[in-house]
Amino acid sequence: MPHNERLMPHKEPVAVVGIGQTRHVAARKDVSIAGLVREAAQCALEDAELTWADIDAVVIGKAPDFFEGVMMPELYLADALGAVGKPMLRVHTAGSVGGSTALVAANLVAARVHGTVLTLAFEKQSESNAMWGLSLPIPFQQPLLAGAGGFFAPHVRAYMRRTGAPDTVGSLVAYKDRRNALKNPYAHLHETDITLEKVQASPMLWDPIRYSETCPSSDGACAMILTDRTGAARSPHPPAWVHGGAMRSEPTLFAGKDFVSPQAGKDCAADVYHQAGITDPRREIDAVEMYVPFSWYEPMWLENLGFAAEGEGWKLTEAGVTELDGDLPVNPSGGVLSTNPIGASGMIRFAEAALQVRGRAGAHQVDGARRALGHAYGGGAQFFSMWLVGAEPPQN
Amino acid sequence: MPEVLTAPLVVEFPFTRSLGPVQSAFLTGLRARTVLGVRASDGRVVVPPTEYDPVTAEEIRELVEVGTTGTVTTWAWNARPRPGQPLGTPFAWALVTLDGADTALLHALDAPGAESVHSGMRVRIRWAEERTGAITDIACFEPYDSEPGRQPTAHSGEFADTDTETNADTDANADAGPVTGIIAPARLDYTYAPGRAQSRYLNALVDRRTVGERCPACRKVYVPPRGACPTCGVATDEQVEAGPNGTVTTFCIVNIKARNLDIEVPYVYAHIALDGADLALHARIGGIPYDQVRMGLRVAPVWTEGARFPDHYRPTGEPDADYDSYKELI
DSSP states (O other): OOHHHHHSOSSOOOEEEEEEEOOOBSOOTTSOHHHHHHHHHHHHHHHHTOOGGGOOEEEEEESOGGGTTOSOHHHHTTTTTTOTTSOEEEEOBTBTHHHHHHHHHHHHHHTTSOSEEEEEEEEEGGGSOHHHHTOOOOTTSOOOOOSSHHHHHHHHHHHHHHHTOOTTHHHHHHHHHHHHHTTOTTOSOOOTTOOHHHHHHSOEEEETEEGGGBOOOOEEEEEEEEEOHHHHHTOSSOOEEEEEEEEEEOOSSOTTOOSSSOHHHHHHHHHHHHHHTOSOHHHHOOEEEOOOSBTTHHHHHHHHTTSSOTTOHHHHHHTTTTSTTSSSOBOTTOHHHHOOOHHHHHHHHHHHHHHHHHTOOGGGOOTTOOEEEEEEEETTTTEEEEEEEESSOOOO | OOOOOOEEEEEEEEEEEEOHHHHHHHHHHHHTTOEEEEEOTTSOEESSOOSBOTTTOOBOOOEEEEOSEEEEEEEEEESSOOTTSSOSSOEEEEEEEETTOSSOEEEEEOOSOGGGOOTTOEEEEEEOSSOOSSGGGEEEEEEOOOOOOOOOEEOOSOOOSSOOOOOTTHHHHSOSSOOOEEEEEEEEEEEEOOOHHHHHHHHHHHTTOEEEEEOTTTOOEESSOOSBOTTTOOBOOEEEEEOSSEEEEEEEEEOSOOTTOOOOSSEEEEEEEETTOSSOEEEEEOSSOGGGOOTTOEEEEEOOTTOSSOSEEEEOOSOOOOHHHHGGGO
């Protein structure tokens, strides 16, 4: 072993020392896009007790440009994010972008390229129309569908057929996530009068997906400050440590693609668990923030991520295991079903996982959470990004 | 080489912009024929104003009024104006430092010819007659001899609802309080070409034949073909006719009408594995009540005169396919 490898690990341990979010709502008409991202970044700096001068680089992400019609948001937002004279990168992987943006930032710290990095993701859905942005009139293609719900609904039906899950499972997820959101002041939807009956009585939009089982359209931003061991030692609050992070991609459509449980998702999770030394995710992980834009994706991802055997994910949901007081809480924040500024949604998952292991999740804190998974996916179940964060520094 | 199809693709949307406090003051000012800048941490006056300091990143909110006359710092001659540009006749794109400002504003300069424009020339704003709170409230700049030297003056950023000036166009331009948002229409004009493989597929559809392509490595048949196998990364050039019948592998019932689609709801949107294809294509199911469509249903295309694609697929009346026969094709 070369001398220097004995002195320092081959990768710099990465700590999350600052987290900031806007209060997500349907329309933030009072701020520009610059003002929106600034709010989240400022909150993250305050959490870390740092200033703009302490930031070495900025990594931002958002979903497709057509969502706001700003073709180079990284150019427009450089001054709002204090990036003058610093490296600034933009990441783009559709709905998973919030996760992959955080991972690109984490890798810059792990590789010792930069000591402290601000990473941020946003969407101001009220400036445009995502359903339009996802349904451009491509010539020679038969227009059959608009938006994401109709795209994913047939895959939900395929899951139900494959596993024999009762058709009530989706409503249980929506009911849980909307109740969790009531404990999260940053969540968009606060449906104080929510009942299971109301979820089950809501109209079918894309049968088998009901209105109450779909995500809202939100304006919001999320920011994190990632730093090295030196930065972590100065942190005024306990940091979250990155124990593993990975991204995987596959084509949107190919012969043999398993839309119910994509191979890229399985591989991504396996990589993260390997890095983190996790052999039994169901027992060793205390909380999960997974990207569930339509309620049925909770049981689907429980299987894809290795928390349940194939065909068994819905049983965890039905048994209450994924409730806030269950033994594997999923989306204690209320999840994407309660808050969906699309580009930011993945980063909110990563940030909420970090809040859990920092013990700073407030009313939706999972008691004693030491290890948490943040998960995002995007495109036609095409891009996956995940990280596992812990309360203790990584061992290796 | 087969004919490669092309077609225009126009993408356009009226994006909205919430302005925030600084841009709101700037555009409300233009409506009242007043140009506002913002004072940066180092004392410089930035026009158009930004919300955050370009050097220190601090929030900056100290608004100042600058002049409506200024100096051209640099320029480029635009001999052939395009639709949507500020002037229909040849003009200069100019960076103008307004009197009292330390940064330059980009706009059009109406000048008789390139030879009449030079850096250092003095210009003034020509206001649009109808002003709405937009950068186009400045119609353009025009040559104007005057002495520079105006100093910026403090401004609250607030404007009275009624303009105190007595010009004829006052009433039309002074209503409705501060400008808080704008609409920024965007339009992109593309020529779309689906490529050789898709063109072969589309040309065969004219004869109501569905022709896919087989991957030479994994032997999978792609319908529609893409010219390459996404799994193996090799070219697919063996033509294979698939269908015309197929099996519904999964579906959803669409109950909400999309504004850009002329399809009555409810309707069934299905994945259909054509016989001989290894990937399902997507189509509408008809000829059966929507609530009787099921996975495994056997279907055949229904063509209408002059249409490129089958209008929908209808049940063939065959027994349903066994789940195991299509479960890998969902």
